[in-house]
Amino acid sequence: MAPATTTTAARVGCAVRARRSGAGTGCSGRQAGSPRVARARHAARPLAALPAEIAALVPTDLPSLGQVELGAAALPFAGLFALTFTGAFKKSKNLQDVFSRLITIVSQGYFQPNTGGDSIPEAEGEMSDLVGDEPLFKALYNMFLDSGGVFRLSFGPKCFIVVSDPLAVRHILKDNPNNFDKGVLAEILKPIMGKGLIPADLETWKVRRKAVIPGFHKAYLDCMVDLFARCTERTVEKMEGVCEQENRTLDMETEFLNVALDIIGLGIFNYDFGSVNKESPVIKSVYGVLKEAEHRSTTYIPYWNLPLADVFVPRQREFKKDIGIINDVLDELILVAQQTQQEEDMEALQNRDYKNVKDPSLLRFLVDMRGEDSTAKQLRDDLMTMLIAGHETTGAVLTWALHCLVQNPDEMALVMEEIDRVLGDRRPTFEDIKEMKRVRMVIAESLRLYPQPPILIRRALGDDTLPGGIGGDPDGYSIGKGTDLFISVWNLHRSPQIWKDADEFRPSRFDEAIDPIGPWGGYDGKNSGLYPNESAYNFAYLPFGGGPRKCLGDQFALMEAVIALAMMLRRFEFSTKAGFEPGMKTGATIHTANGLFMDISRRELEGTEDVQGVKQMVAK
Numbered sequence: 001m002a003p004a005t006t007t008t009a010a011r012v013g014c015a016v017r018a019r020r021s022g023a024g025t026g027c028s029g030r031q032a033g034s035p036r037v038a039r040a041r042h043a044a045r046p047l048a049a050l051p052a053e054i055a056a057l058v059p060t061d062l063p064s065l066g067q068v069e070l071g072a073a074a075l076p077f078a079g080l081f082a083l084t085f086t087g088a089f090k091k092s093k094n095l096q097d098v099f100s101r102l103i104t105i106v107s108q109g110y111f112q113p114n115t116g117g118d119s120i121p122e123a124e125g126e127m128s129d130l131v132g133d134e135p136l137f138k139a140l141y142n143m144f145l146d147s148g149g150v151f152r153l154s155f156g157p158k159c160f161i162v163v164s165d166p167l168a169v170r171h172i173l174k175d176n177p178n179n180f181d182k183g184v185l186a187e188i189l190k191p192i193m194g195k196g197l198i199p200a201d202l203e204t205w206k207v208r209r210k211a212v213i214p215g216f217h218k219a220y221l222d223c224m225v226d227l228f229a230r231c232t233e234r235t236v237e238k239m240e241g242v243c244e245q246e247n248r249t250l251d252m253e254t255e256f257l258n259v260a261l262d263i264i265g266l267g268i269f270n271y272d273f274g275s276v277n278k279e280s281p282v283i284k285s286v287y288g289v290l291k292e293a294e295h296r297s298t299t300y301i302p303y304w305n306l307p308l309a310d311v312f313v314p315r316q317r318e319f320k321k322d323i324g325i326i327n328d329v330l331d332e333l334i335l336v337a338q339q340t341q342q343e344e345d346m347e348a349l350q351n352r353d354y355k356n357v358k359d360p361s362l363l364r365f366l367v368d369m370r371g372e373d374s375t376a377k378q379l380r381d382d383l384m385t386m387l388i389a390g391h392e393t394t395g396a397v398l399t400w401a402l403h404c405l406v407q408n409p410d411e412m413a414l415v416m417e418e419i420d421r422v423l424g425d426r427r428p429t430f431e432d433i434k435e436m437k438r439v440r441m442v443i444a445e446s447l448r449l450y451p452q453p454p455i456l457i458r459r460a461l462g463d464d465t466l467p468g469g470i471g472g473d474p475d476g477y478s479i480g481k482g483t484d485l486f487i488s489v490w491n492l493h494r495s496p497q498i499w500k501d502a503d504e505f506r507p508s509r510f511d512e513a514i515d516p517i518g519p520w521g522g523y524d525g526k527n528s529g530l531y532p533n534e535s536a537y538n539f540a541y542l543p544f545g546g547g548p549r550k551c552l553g554d555q556f557a558l559m560e561a562v563i564a565l566a567m568m569l570r571r572f573e574f575s576t577k578a579g580f581e582p583g584m585k586t587g588a589t590i591h592t593a594n595g596l597f598m599d600i601s602r603r604e605l606e607g608t609e610d611v612q613g614v615k616q617m618v619a620k
């Protein structure tokens with residue numbers, strides 16, 4: 001084990017020790033991925049080696065670790081569970097670290113699957129570093145700088161391999177994707193999304209992916225451009241109203257989430273949440289479910305799986321009610337769509353006059369597709385998945401894009417110039433998106449700095465070897481069946497080895513080439529198409545994932561974000577409310593800004609009467 005600093009030695013040791021120089025203050029500054037000596041810590045340690053605080057917590061008659069039985073080992077789980085359950089756990093960092101360490105030690109080698117060969121570097125740090133005030137992915141960044149592109153992390157009863165190397169990531173997502181499923185994430189999301197695309201087992205996923213993908217065809221996306229604009233106009237109108245008031249402050253994160261919710265409702269199942277202008281029990285339930293998904297992804301023990309948790313635990317009762325409300329709405333929409341089914345083959349469906357049909361939604365497409373006999377339950381799972389996958393993600397990227405622009409006035413000026421020149425007061429079209437390269441790159445750069453989700457989760461279905469990648473072990477790293485993996489998109493996107501001025505907001509970087517680094521092929525600045533993507537960047541940039549499980553709403557989301565941002569920047573000037581800095585709120589799957597409070601004012605536009613201008617735009 002690496003020598004502990006005075007600071008860490010004084011605290012209770014833990015299996016997770018972020019090795020940072022300067023007694024745990026900040027990162028060491030070492031470049032990620034530099035070769036290092038492997039330090040395997042697999043074998044269970046004798047009880048005598050436990051810090052005094054932990055030893056005091058261990059029942060005196062606990063058998064030696066060599067003979068420990070499940071019954072005895074269950075004790076700390078029960079203790080931890082009780083603490084989690086009562087809320088005491090989160091309040092006491094020290095206690096949290098003690099239990100985490102105890103559980104790690106007791107469980108290592110007994111309950112954990114074989115998490116890999118001994119050559120994988122091991123990160124070290126306090127449990128409280130990971131569940132403390134900072135989001136998990138930020139704690140993992142420091143460990144990445146210190147331990148390289150592939151490292152192991154043990155906390156509590158769990159052990160993860162954290163992957164931040166583009167070659168190892170490409171192996172998992174693209175080269176050998178059938179050897180990995182969504183693991184922990186699927187377990188968390190199943191009660192919400194059922195057999196929807198994200199948590200679905202491999203067999204169901206293959207069938208559903210094949211059915212859903214054709215629904216995002218060219219004519220549909222063209223039609224969606226108009227929908228994005230119409231929904232944004234509602235927000236623009238609302239903001240006009242705010243400009244009339246004395247207090248011109250608006251939480252733009254909420255506004256972006258609202259417009260994204262309305263868009264996903266109308267575009268995917270032709271339901272108007274109308275969330276920009278009203279609150280309703282359905283909207284409340286959608287946010288309740290999203291909050292619960294976040295809670296579950298960050299809670300240590302899945303207590304919600306216990307029998308009767310949804311009867312006795314208030315938040316689980318609430319969750320059951322929320323999911324019931326959304327399911328009722330979706331079931332009703334599916335029933336109506338099925339009752340009005342007009343079966344057609346794929347080609348005819350894709351050639352429908354989408355601009356003039358009453359219901360252009362994806363649900364209509366799925367129900368009308370000949371030979372596609374999805375059950376109502378499967379359709380509901382698909383819709384629920386897309387509602388969740390496509391709503392907060394897009395709301396979050398818009399929030400961060402505006403935040404970054406307001407912090408960078410020069411970029412803001414360039415973007416505004418482009419919007420004024422290309423768009424004027426017209427409702428945007430698909431052609432306009434092509435012309436607004438700066439806005440597109442602002443969205444791409446915001447997704448680089450603030451990827452949603454910052455971490456992708458996988459579990460190995462069989463033994464495998466991950467490539468050592470940049471600066472890692474040239475023989476690679478063997479991992480066992482059942483290994484849980486965190487792919488850190490955040491780390492990849494901010495890797496100081498790959499990106500020049502990695503933490504800087506600089507949208508023009510996507511025009512620059514990046515030289516190859518060792519076995520990683522680099523980027524030549526040419527092959528990105530309209531938006532930079534994971535193929536062009538050899539898996540160093542992957543805001544939408546990659547390989548067969550890549551996001552299927554990427555084009556939908558990117559067009560939506562460009563249109564919403566451009567339309568709002570055309571009409572308003574934004575400035576940060578004095579003294580306010582957004583924080584970061586996160587679950588394992590998503591992170592948002594925690595409120596982006598902006599002072600807004602109308603822009604003085606040449607040749608356009610302030611209010612008149614927007615009214616004309618809305619009327620068009």
Ligand code: HEM
Nearest residue numbers: 197386389390393394452456543544545549551552553557
């Ligand atoms: C900026 C917005 C968005 C971002 C950043 C984003 C990101 C992602 C990422 C990273 C994945 C891959 C997850 C993994 O590999 O574990 C994913 C999957 C998925 N996304 Fe998105 N997404 C966005 C918007 C959307 C939208 C608008 C929709 C639907 C209309 C959508 C539907 C899905 C679905 C269904 C999957 C699962 C695909 C599969 O497993 O086959 N996403 N998304």
